[in-house]
Amino acid sequence: MNNAIEIKNVSKKFGDMKAVNDLSLNIPKNEVFAVLGPNGAGKTTMINMLATLSTPSSGIIKIFGHDVVKEPEKIRELIGLTGQYASVDEALSAKQNLVIFSELLGLSIKEAKIRANELLKEFHLEDVADKVISNFSGGMRRRLDLAVSLIARPELIFLDEPTTGLDPRTRNQMWSTIRDLVKNGSTILLTTQYLEEADQLADRIAIMDKGKIAVEGTPENLKKEHNSKSLDEIFLKITGDGSTGEKNDDELNITKEA
Amino acid sequence: MMKTPEEFMDTLIFPIVFLLMFTYIFGGAISGSISNYLPIIIPGILTFCVLNTAGTAGNSLREDIETGIFNRFKSMPISRIAPLSGKLTSDSIRFVISIMITYILAVIMGFWPSNGISGILLCLFFLVFCGWCISWVFTFIGVIMRTSGSVQGISGIIIMPLMFVSNAFVPVDTMPEPLQIIANINPVTHIVKATNDLLMGSNILSHEVLISLIIAIVLVLIFAPLTLKIHLKKT
Ligand SMILES: Nc1ncnc2c1ncn2[C@@H]1O[C@H](COP(=O)(O)OP(=O)(O)O)[C@@H](O)[C@H]1O
Ligand SMILES: [Mg+2]
Numbered sequence: 001m002n003n004a005i006e007i008k009n010v011s012k013k014f015g016d017m018k019a020v021n022d023l024s025l026n027i028p029k030n031e032v033f034a035v036l037g038p039n040g041a042g043k044t045t046m047i048n049m050l051a052t053l054s055t056p057s058s059g060i061i062k063i064f065g066h067d068v069v070k071e072p073e074k075i076r077e078l079i080g081l082t083g084q085y086a087s088v089d090e091a092l093s094a095k096q097n098l099v100i101f102s103e104l105l106g107l108s109i110k111e112a113k114i115r116a117n118e119l120l121k122e123f124h125l126e127d128v129a130d131k132v133i134s135n136f137s138g139g140m141r142r143r144l145d146l147a148v149s150l151i152a153r154p155e156l157i158f159l160d161e162p163t164t165g166l167d168p169r170t171r172n173q174m175w176s177t178i179r180d181l182v183k184n185g186s187t188i189l190l191t192t193q194y195l196e197e198a199d200q201l202a203d204r205i206a207i208m209d210k211g212k213i214a215v216e217g218t219p220e221n222l223k224k225e226h227n228s229k230s231l232d233e234i235f236l237k238i239t240g241d242g243s244t245g246e247k248n249d250d251e252l253n254i255t256k257e258a
Numbered sequence: 259m260m261k262t263p264e265e266f267m268d269t270l271i272f273p274i275v276f277l278l279m280f281t282y283i284f285g286g287a288i289s290g291s292i293s294n295y296l297p298i299i300i301p302g303i304l305t306f307c308v309l310n311t312a313g314t315a316g317n318s319l320r321e322d323i324e325t326g327i328f329n330r331f332k333s334m335p336i337s338r339i340a341p342l343s344g345k346l347t348s349d350s351i352r353f354v355i356s357i358m359i360t361y362i363l364a365v366i367m368g369f370w371p372s373n374g375i376s377g378i379l380l381c382l383f384f385l386v387f388c389g390w391c392i393s394w395v396f397t398f399i400g401v402i403m404r405t406s407g408s409v410q411g412i413s414g415i416i417i418m419p420l421m422f423v424s425n426a427f428v429p430v431d432t433m434p435e436p437l438q439i440i441a442n443i444n445p446v447t448h449i450v451k452a453t454n455d456l457l458m459g460s461n462i463l464s465h466e467v468l469i470s471l472i473i474a475i476v477l478v479l480i481f482a483p484l485t486l487k488i489h490l491k492k493t
Contacts, residue, residue, distance in 0.1 A: 087325065087326040101330075105334065
């Protein structure tokens with residue numbers, strides 16, 4: 001079994017609306033897999049089901065062979081989640097956050113401090129280790145967020161829009177951090193609204209729209225199959241011309257202002 | 259934890275304002291003099307502080323949920339109730355602060371409980387425990403409401419009538435008959451009486467203390483599982 005994740009006919013309904021609609025997808029081990037889709041495509045809804053935050057309305061999800069609904073505790077030991085929204089304690093410093101989450105995960109105070117220092121170093125946060133998070137820039141916050149989800153050295157890492165809202169320089173830093181992670185042999189599932197991000201980082205890409213996966217494959221294969229020079233063209237073809245393109249532009253503009 | 263200066267001010271200022279206000283505005287009218295009124299009002303103000311602080315628990319939980327930190331907790335291999343109860347327990351320091359402020363101010367104003375330091379300490383433990391238990395009610399409101407604003411509103415609507423239709427600020431026998439009946443079954447009345455017994459009663463561990471502890475424990479047994487269930491179901 002070479003798949004880290006197997007998703008079979010999964011749907012998630014909110015009232016009458018299907019945020020994820022009969023989705024099937026296999027994600028291989030030790031690769032970076034990008035799910036690319038516009039705002040509202042259902043990316044976060046899908047990640048939440050994979051990370052055992054919510055249960056599918058129908059369908060089956062297996063992670064390393066374990067059913068997410070039947071064995072959520074097992075899954076939680078194998079995954080690390082960096083959600084779309086910051087999930088660290090704003091009132092604490094970077095180091096305090098890492099230590100507290102380490103302790104929550106069962107490390108002794110001594111081990112927790114060692115692990116916190118390792119991660120601060122790895123993520124270039126040593127200089128700001130004792131600064132309170134509410135004074136952090138968006139980029140530092142995202143890095144800390146990612147560091148916290150790696151405390152337990154998970155085999156599978158979910159990154160939900162890791163660079164949305166970051167300026168281009170910080171985005172590049174984040175990308176190199178993610179590349180380093182892959183070198184260590186982790187499996188990464190990331191979602192993004194940015195084509196460039198998917199193209200830069202991912203071994204395989206799935207384009208998601210309206211709760212479904214439209215196409216899936218390596219960037220090269222996708223380009224070949226669709227006779228397109230760029231993923232851009234494929235993305236626009238699938239998500240419907242103007243509207244999504246505009247949405248992405250808006251996002252980029254907001255990013256620049258922030 | 260003290261998230262913001264505003265929250266800290268709330269914890270700090272609330273007991274001071276209410277103790278001064280009640281004592282100087284109602285003291286003379288109700289008990290003839292301020293020194294006579296202090297023993298009546300102190301248990302009431304202490305209970306009020308605890309309820310108010312418990313009331314902020316829901317709001318502060320709602321704000322935390324809005325940040326996404328609870329999503330991380332849910333994705334971690336830890337018990338699902340731990341983050342919730344951990345938060346309430348770390349918030350307990352706020353009960354201690356508001357209770358201690360009230361004690362100190364009361365002593366400055368000329369109040370000394372006949373049971374002395376041991377009464378004060380027992381009462382502190384009692385109130386912090388009750389406060390922790392009552393927090394679960396507001397934590398429940400915190401997870402069912404959608405915004406922290408509405409949580410605050412509802413908490414206020416629950417706390418105010420509970421406080422005023424009780425023996426917290428005026429003796430119950432000055433109320434009209436129907437209100438007396440309500441006041442006498444109001445849990446706040448029991449907690450106020452228990453506080454009074456702990457500080458100044460001849461029998462420190464009175465049955466009022468027992469009744470209050472039972473009420474507090476029942477609240478946890480009802481609201482902790484309910485809160486957890488709804489918290490896990492959302493998203
Ligand atoms: N808890 C929820 N209740 C109702 N609708 C939701 C909920 N979460 C997401 N949705 C809806 O599901 C759709 C997909 O949302 P989401 O998964 O957040 O998309 P993405 O992460 O791709 O931007 C959106 O239309 C969104 O409004
Ligand atoms: Mg999303």
